Amino acid sequence: MAGSTIGTLFKVTTWGESHGEALGVVIDGCPSGIPLSEKEIQIFLDRRKPGKTTISTPRQEDDKVEILSGVFEGKTTGAPISMLVRNQSQRSKDYQNIAENYRPGHADYTFDVKYGFRDYRGGGRSSGRETIGRVAAGAIASKLLSTLGITLLAYTKAIGPIEIDPMKFNKDFISSTPTCMPDSDASIEAEKYMQQCMREYDSSGGVVECRINHVPAGLGEPVFDKLDASLAKALLSIGGVKAFEIGDGIKASLSRGSENNDNFIVKDEKIAKATNHSGGVLGGISDGSELIVRAFFKPTPSIFTTQKTVNQQGVETEIRIEGRHDPVIVPRAVVVVESMCAITIVDQLLINMTSKLDSIQAFYQK
């Protein structure tokens, strides 16, 4: 049971269902004295809002965040930060036949087996709305990282077979294209592809990439809590993610040592790497170069054609899903991936870099 908390020193606990009263998050372990406003959180939440483009659900989710604790006179106090977003009148009737029939690709069946019971109005905890809490926490984590000069940049790398061209990479397009692609040409292609999917009552998968810069070398633990292992868990914990890569990832498995090894060089009087096949991690520990990770999303399971399935009584039947669902989750998931990366790195920073530790070591280096 449990499993709604992530992090050791920067602990994030999410709660709430798609059709319950509200959704929220408690962040325990945020340093004190950090200016924090609902407005800053809202900027992140608005990035995951639907209804903005032709390729997202027309459902309106006017998710206004409320900070309930942990902030006093505009600054964090070190106490847990509790944030809440009220659910609004959801059209629950759309979801009525979910109660009886297991939607293919959804978690209806596994929830029923696990809990013997399910909030059948929507995905419950498996709903994409659960990510509201993650994004609110991510807003805070990103802010903490930015004070140390660490920046995160996530974007859509691919939608179905349409991939961005690295030569056309332009950061500005990420927020201006409906696909969150940093390549406007690929974005137009992807939109066309999505419109075709929608015409065919179908959906598509895709890929989100996140680049994290200025992470100091030395983060992550050498054995089970490797930095990349923690990032893998954080990204696989997002609904619909089926694969994870760091650096060259899968390509590395096809290549040779002479191709994949990154030579060390001296650059600006500091140790650096000539290439970055490793994606910024060696032996589970950050190596000072850019962290590059990718999350691979499966297509939205809610499609509008008739599908074969089984009902709660174990009888074969058919289901036709109605309602308003994103034909591709990827553009809205960009900020979720960014948030999970930020949360993971803040936790590692708090774990690793202890000033007392410095004092202890300094004692023996005298």
Next chain:
Amino acid sequence: MAGSTIGTLFKVTTWGESHGEALGVVIDGCPSGIPLSEKEIQIFLDRRKPGKTTISTPRQEDDKVEILSGVFEGKTTGAPISMLVRNQSQRSKDYQNIAENYRPGHADYTFDVKYGFRDYRGGGRSSGRETIGRVAAGAIASKLLSTLGITLLAYTKAIGPIEIDPMKFNKDFISSTPTCMPDSDASIEAEKYMQQCMREYDSSGGVVECRINHVPAGLGEPVFDKLDASLAKALLSIGGVKAFEIGDGIKASLSRGSENNDNFIVKDEKIAKATNHSGGVLGGISDGSELIVRAFFKPTPSIFTTQKTVNQQGVETEIRIEGRHDPVIVPRAVVVVESMCAITIVDQLLINMTSKLDSIQAFYQK
């Protein structure tokens, strides 16, 4: 710091360095009353032994396990099981230039930054020998799972560009081929490929696949501790793994909902799935079908050509690695992947399935 422990109720802690006195593991949370002998552990450890084939290091590692606690009169007592393998006279002189120069693709540099200090005789904690503890724990986890009818089967899926042909899959070849491939033709090709790599003083990456059968539906938590997220972390925590997939994984990101959704069916009077694109997990919870995961390994970074690098003083230099290293780690990593999967699933089983819970729920179902 820390980070050498994995698991919540089935807790595995490894310790030891490649060139220290010994390596070992403490397993805390193993149920009592289970027959356990050193012989059973040794069978697993022998599967990761080098020196058996032409494509592995000729280094002899005669790793004999000793059980120091937790077993009485041949049965587990419920107390922590401590196991130890003594290191034998390693040819430390091979490693002398590691002390000064950072090996490309290795964790020498990141360890130096993190700890300000390093056991330069070998990889220390980043050595493949650290997996001895994991495999000893995996032997126990696999045994526990087998009593519930849960079986694990891991094997080499690819070495560099040579992949197995699913049509030629034969389980028996896994233990008889030097590559641990279940396809003898692919294995011959892969051996040839590796011999070419070795002639060119180079190394290769590859892929390990693990199939887990008869896992009951309902394992895993719906949010951060999804079963696949936990497996991802467990596999990425193995040195050299750069990507993780479950089910169709990356392919799912390219496909459409109509292709990727698995229809539910009734089979043998039970709910099942017509296909298994999901790889046995829906919404982070096992769905009762076969779990299929893949770990993608980078090529061994120890290659025997001269490489450019930087030394501890931050000066550019060259390094020529000597010693005896596996040109491909994959065949020896098969049992490590299997072990990490087994450890992860046992932990989830102990967490999820509580009889008192059953009693509590039964109370209200009366």
Next chain:
Amino acid sequence: MAGSTIGTLFKVTTWGESHGEALGVVIDGCPSGIPLSEKEIQIFLDRRKPGKTTISTPRQEDDKVEILSGVFEGKTTGAPISMLVRNQSQRSKDYQNIAENYRPGHADYTFDVKYGFRDYRGGGRSSGRETIGRVAAGAIASKLLSTLGITLLAYTKAIGPIEIDPMKFNKDFISSTPTCMPDSDASIEAEKYMQQCMREYDSSGGVVECRINHVPAGLGEPVFDKLDASLAKALLSIGGVKAFEIGDGIKASLSRGSENNDNFIVKDEKIAKATNHSGGVLGGISDGSELIVRAFFKPTPSIFTTQKTVNQQGVETEIRIEGRHDPVIVPRAVVVVESMCAITIVDQLLINMTSKLDSIQAFYQK
């Protein structure tokens, strides 16, 4: 930092400050299918309400709980249960001189040192109001335990020097006396004592005892996570608790083995103990007899005489606390002690009693 979460499988996270927007709790790991209403939670919360008697603060705290998630159609779903109590217009002006001057016996100074910053309107996280979340969680934990026949009974054992007489123990008085003492004569004495304290602008300490019956033998871990060690931590985590005892506790340190050992006997055809000096725990594991624990509370530090202290600038000064404070916290803390015990035992139950474990062991007992 962090530290607002307790429990491994039954995880309780509290948040909120005395003078913030709201206080609340997230309970992650509650089994599904349990009927649960706000009314049941409210009964527990009302037990910690002030203003009911002459010996408690006249401050009105009309704490109405709202369940925001984890319950559907009146039953728990297995998802995190989020509960919230809004703070009402607190007379913050009473607290103005706290901002400047450190109240003796309070956490003002330690919070300022730790966080460099403090919500000076009240105790913040060190306020007694933080226990609202604990009690809401305790209501659920108690309910779960009651389905297994496990009952908890907490009461005031002493207020200052006035102790209950075990010969006059009557459970019914606990809820009817203003002191929560199960001895009405002692209660009258204690009331008199408190009125004298109040006349002298002073406060008093006291003791809460909790008896837990029908806990099955076998709960608790033999080393660091002993059942009594976990209870000690749970009770010491309540503000103002300065000591903890189980069974004979301190008296045991004065006695001899021949006095303190409990002989085993057979009673109703089951193994039992002739006496219960151990307080229900042997070697950190429940022995099947009644669990008896005690929490010793210091006197309320808010007293209304002038006290010497230091201000934030490190200058000696005087402080005269105003406002409305309980002259003794003990009667209101009774339900908090009961709740922390219930939370601790539910967590141990979920950890210990796994049906799969039973299956594994059964496999070898065949």
Next chain:
Amino acid sequence: MAGSTIGTLFKVTTWGESHGEALGVVIDGCPSGIPLSEKEIQIFLDRRKPGKTTISTPRQEDDKVEILSGVFEGKTTGAPISMLVRNQSQRSKDYQNIAENYRPGHADYTFDVKYGFRDYRGGGRSSGRETIGRVAAGAIASKLLSTLGITLLAYTKAIGPIEIDPMKFNKDFISSTPTCMPDSDASIEAEKYMQQCMREYDSSGGVVECRINHVPAGLGEPVFDKLDASLAKALLSIGGVKAFEIGDGIKASLSRGSENNDNFIVKDEKIAKATNHSGGVLGGISDGSELIVRAFFKPTPSIFTTQKTVNQQGVETEIRIEGRHDPVIVPRAVVVVESMCAITIVDQLLINMTSKLDSIQAFYQK
């Protein structure tokens, strides 16, 4: 199950039984670069050695520690430190009737219920020998603390009814008296008392006090992970401890606010307290004054008179324990209490004092 690990960032895992092959400990999270030798560990272990005085067991335990990992060229590497002590030929025949009959006051019965199985040769994990691992870890923790100027001083405060006189306190006596009392007169009285107990085949309880100086203010978390709550858990986790106090502890429950509050003063230009009733903790956070905690031990349950009990078949019987047991555990437990305090405080130091945190806060204080 599990439960053999304590600590979040300074993680201590003990293993081993009284009559198994060996006992040991893995310490994960020790900072790198700290000089460490087996000799330093041995000094701590020798403090818990029996057989030195007339009031301890004549049993010889020549416990020689071996460091197996985590130390290279005499310095810690940051990797887990594994330490081992081999058990020597124990006179197991002494313990034969334990296999059948439950010893009163021991954990034989609770282990049998919990595990359905027990290493009947001795206490197994409930043996005092389990503390070997704690003390080895404590030696390291104490060393780390000493580099920050933090000192720990533990000693026997009472044996049975014989208590030390604070007026006669002399630190030097702690290591020279057989009782570990800092008052030689009380020590002589206590020896006499113990000899009487031994003549009557009986045993005695007692109290260990630990004073910790120069702990910086600001350690500990305000809610569940209060510094005193963590210390309580750490000390109650030692076998035989039945109560815990910090500062005035139980006396505080009898006193009034005007007596118990510690006034803040300025001393040596720093904020200090005029008295220390709090024992160095306010609101769960260290206040910069001396930490004073007490652990109350029950009498050794192994007494040499005939006792009534029940056997494994649930039949009433008698038991007469033989062998060599300490008539009072307290003098040998002094170093165990000191070790558990040191471990707890090091963990809190690593958790609390992050330099990055300092940087983040500094960013906003500009």
